[in-house]
Amino acid sequence: MLAGMTSEPELQRGVGEPDGFRRLWTPHRMAYIQGENKPTGPAPDDGCPFCSIPKLSDEDGLIVQRGESVFAVLNLYPYNGGHLMVVPYRHVADYTELDGPETAELGEFTKRAMTALRAASGAHGFNIGMNQGAAAGAGIAAHLHQHVVPRWGGDANFMPVVGHTKVLPQLLADTRKVLAEAWSA
Template sequence: MRDIDGREYDAEPSDGFAAVPDAFQRLWTPHRMVYIRQNGDSGSDACPFCVAPALSDDEALIVARGTHAYVLLNLFPYNSGHLLVCPYRHVATYDEASDDEVHEIASLTQTAMRVLAETSRNDGVNIGMNQGRIAGAGIAEHLHQHIVPRWAQDSNFFPIIAGTKALPRLLGEVRDEIAAAWPAS
């Protein structure tokens, strides 16, 4: 496993620790430390979707690269396997995308759906683009499409009552699995 700074470490079993069991369930989401440490601010004016392609696939959580667009895991996912499809070119809205970009975004989305079905055995998928900050886009300046796998049993009280999303798998583990299952171009 990797820590938030990318250093390798072994997961430590907890059965040897001195502790008194309690009724609490723990949600381990170490990737969120990046967000917490930045207090919700990236600390940079650089567009993360323009920066990502210059990083290694592991660092950027990229699962596939095309000619005009690429696919990466959402750093702050709604569900495990929550993917984003982004054009390389910095455009804000779908109507600004070229025909080649639109075609590849669509093609990568179809492939992502197939790969997610194979790797996560999801029951459905939410696909969507929020165009503009007022429409809910977290990064309104760079077009990106969300692909969110859904399962019949994936709803619980956490998001509604506690404002918390339980993610059963680490991002790096999910990225490796999806990237390995992605068909060769």
């Protein structure tokens, strides 16, 4: 077994039992699991983070770039380092609700996100998509958002497979700064 990894019997130990430092802690994920920053209802004034983020500074909101109809923001609970979302300012749930200019800018921002991520991180590929509705896995179903997740050959190493966690080697604020600079290049 790899150093620092936990065997199946050790996973069944109770809290507080010695484990020889063989657990991988990801406490930031608990905020997501418990629903932090999730809206209480479908309306924009029901605590929608995608409606409140644009009111913050770029640094505080982790906004990489602002457009006329959409903005690019880092995901607080990323699947991979550099995980961006392209989000319309307008509070709409479904892709079919976007008007022509919003649709065009969402597509253009997706292309620009890919370009910036390649320049900043050397991404080899991307997972791009939107989950439409809670049944499709949308964490915030009331406000449309498109994920742009950079991928690298071999990035699915033992950590997500065995440890059920991702290791992100950079603070989100630092990632935002690097991508914002690459976006403008």
